[in-house]
Amino acid sequence: MTTTAPDARTYEAVFDATVAADERIEPRDWMPDAYRASLVRQIAQHAHSEIIGMQPEANWITRAPSLRRKAILMAKVQDEAGHGLYLYSAAETLGTGRDELLDKLHSGRQKYSSIFNYPTLTWADVGAIGWLVDGAAITNQVPLCRCSYGPYARAMVRICKEESFHQRQGYELLLTLSRGTEAQHAMAQDAVDRWWWPSLMMFGPPDDESAHSAQSMAWKIKRHSNDELRQRFVDICVPQAESLGLALPDPGLRWNEERGHHDFGAIDWDEFHEVLRGNGPCNEERISRRRQAHEEGAWVREAAAAHARKHGGTPGEARA
Amino acid sequence: MNPTPASTQAPARASVPAAPPGAALALGDDALVLSHRLGEWAGHAPVLEEEVALANIALDLLGQARFLLSLVGDEDELAYLREERAFRNVQLVEQPNGDFAHTIARQLYFSTYQELLYGQLTAGDGPFAPLAAKAVKEVAYHRDHAEHWTLRLGDGTEESHRRMQTALDALWRFTGELFDPLDRLDVDVSALRDGWLALITRTVGQATLTLPTGPQSGAWTAGAGRQGIHTEPFGRMLAEMQHLHRSHPGATW
Numbered sequence: 159m160t161t162t163a164p165d166a167r168t169y170e171a172v173f174d175a176t177v178a179a180d181e182r183i184e185p186r187d188w189m190p191d192a193y194r195a196s197l198v199r200q201i202a203q204h205a206h207s208e209i210i211g212m213q214p215e216a217n218w219i220t221r222a223p224s225l226r227r228k229a230i231l232m233a234k235v236q237d238e239a240g241h242g243l244y245l246y247s248a249a250e251t252l253g254t255g256r257d258e259l260l261d262k263l264h265s266g267r268q269k270y271s272s273i274f275n276y277p278t279l280t281w282a283d284v285g286a287i288g289w290l291v292d293g294a295a296i297t298n299q300v301p302l303c304r305c306s307y308g309p310y311a312r313a314m315v316r317i318c319k320e321e322s323f324h325q326r327q328g329y330e331l332l333l334t335l336s337r338g339t340e341a342q343h344a345m346a347q348d349a350v351d352r353w354w355w356p357s358l359m360m361f362g363p364p365d366d367e368s369a370h371s372a373q374s375m376a377w378k379i380k381r382h383s384n385d386e387l388r389q390r391f392v393d394i395c396v397p398q399a400e401s402l403g404l405a406l407p408d409p410g411l412r413w414n415e416e417r418g419h420h421d422f423g424a425i426d427w428d429e430f431h432e433v434l435r436g437n438g439p440c441n442e443e444r445i446s447r448r449r450q451a452h453e454e455g456a457w458v459r460e461a462a463a464a465h466a467r468k469h470g471g472t473p474g475e476a477r478a
Numbered sequence: 479m480n481p482t483p484a485s486t487q488a489p490a491r492a493s494v495p496a497a498p499p500g501a502a503l504a505l506g507d508d509a510l511v512l513s514h515r516l517g518e519w520a521g522h523a524p525v526l527e528e529e530v531a532l533a534n535i536a537l538d539l540l541g542q543a544r545f546l547l548s549l550v551g552d553e554d555e556l557a558y559l560r561e562e563r564a565f566r567n568v569q570l571v572e573q574p575n576g577d578f579a580h581t582i583a584r585q586l587y588f589s590t591y592q593e594l595l596y597g598q599l600t601a602g603d604g605p606f607a608p609l610a611a612k613a614v615k616e617v618a619y620h621r622d623h624a625e626h627w628t629l630r631l632g633d634g635t636e637e638s639h640r641r642m643q644t645a646l647d648a649l650w651r652f653t654g655e656l657f658d659p660l661d662r663l664d665v666d667v668s669a670l671r672d673g674w675l676a677l678i679t680r681t682v683g684q685a686t687l688t689l690p691t692g693p694q695s696g697a698w699t700a701g702a703g704r705q706g707i708h709t710e711p712f713g714r715m716l717a718e719m720q721h722l723h724r725s726h727p728g729a730t731w
Contacts (some may be wrong), residue, residue, distance in 0.1 A: 209526065216520035221722040224554050224731040229540050235520050236533035242526055281722055315521025339729050455524020458578045468633065
């Protein structure tokens with residue numbers, strides 16, 4: 159879709175007025191190139207996070223300790239694949255196909271959420287991911303349901319509903335462990351100790367260091383600042399941790415009457431930047447595994463395309 | 479992809495005549511073990527749509543397994559605390575995933591059998607009829623999925639044709655066991671075998687592949703999966719599946 163028009167200023171005025179009126183920009187509407195690029199970047203990163211995020215949890219499918227838990231976990235990992243599909247489709251409405259985005263992921267030119275570069279070492283990590291990681295994701299994503307770009311906003315409505323189910327099952331898993339045997343309780347506490355700080359980092363760098371925030375806020379792609387959302391998340395988690403009977407690993411955490419919020423300790427931003435740079439515990443494994451699955455599947459995708467050519471279908475149909 | 483996927487819960491137990499435990503265990507173990515193998519694909523599928531499809535099939539099978547095992551006893555005790563020799567699944571379902579063609583061949587052989595079997599069980603008013611009525615619809619999708627991929631791989635590229643033929647040939651010797659009669663299960667086994675062979679022959683032919691010609695069972699008279707004799711990879715699969723549960727005796731999850 160071309161974005162150069164004889165009367166670009168009029169188009170731009172319409173775009174600005176649509177955003178200002180809190181109405182949706184749709185795929186066939188004119189939009190600034192930078193808006194399009196910013197959305198593709200964000201949606202792609204979100205889609206990649208869904209499919210990379212399958213790995214740490216799939217790590218426990220074959221070891222789930224009860225059939226009920228196994229069914230819940232399989233359904234959750236399946237949901238994540240489904241979220242990946244919606245999001246790649248949303249990116250396609252902006253003119254960027256899934257294959258191109260996957261190439262960028264595999265070659266390291268596009269990122270995914272750094273949280274998935276941490277390992278799932280015990281079964282309790284499945285619960286901690288549900289409670290904290292999905293909880294943080296929901297806090298980030300609920301405002302995106304009102305994002306100015308229609309297809310993304312609509313995808314987010316569905317995704318948030320499913321994420322909220324994931325968050326509840328994670329909480330319930332941890333609660334069962336916390337009230338279980340001594341060893342189970344210790345397993346749950348250990349998982350929360352390891353996942354708490356990385357979850358806080360999921361909201362991104364502090365507001366004064368966030369590269370894309372200001373413009374995204376102006377375009378109503380983003381609705382709240384990183385620090386606002388992080389504070390909201392901490393305030394939600396503190397009473398939940400108490401109900402779980404688990405401690406949050408931050409001696410500086412306390413209620414601040416004056417602010418009406420919890421104060422919390424300093425985040426180790428060096429760790430955040432190191433993981434972002436590729437030095438996290440699992441960066442290499444996650445991306446290698448993804449590339450390997452893609453490369454090993456190449457002959458299957460080629461076969462589907464060849465079959466579709468012979469029989470008059472499309473590879474898209476063959477994918478389904 | 480619903481907020482509360484129906485398949486995460488075992489189907490409700492209806493009041494039905496007591497099921498023969500031997501048959502319930504055999505069919506339950508088939509579903510449990512195949513579901514586990516399909517679960518191993520998570521994060522490795524060749525295309526994102528197949529992540530969803532394989533998980534969907536695995537979830538259906540797990541739901542069936544939970545229903546069937548609950549007819550015999552506690553589902554978790556049966557799944558996690560039995561030794562290898564006490565499992566009654568056919569050897570076909572425990573075979574490692576191999577490449578995507580092997581997984582599809584295993585699915586084609588098994589889902590075709592399962593659809594015909596549940597179709598027969600639906601017809602009667604026996605103890606498995608309520609499960610069969612629900613499961614036959616699920617399994618029809620599994621069979622359709624496997625058939626479509628058999629066609630794409632068989633009649634796709636030279637490489638996919640070769641891989642699909644190799645997979646069909648490799649798993650053929652595990653198919654005879656599907657037609658061993660099960661204790662007090664009211665099934666016309668010869669109709670099952672004939673129907674299965676006709677469907678497989680048709681699909682394999684359409685896919686420009688060749689129906690394997692070797693024997694459909696191994697030569698060892700000690701028996702096979704239904705007698706608790708399994709193949710070597712099965713022990714390692716169980717070790718992984720049961721390890722956590724067994725490490726915390728008596729714990730609730």
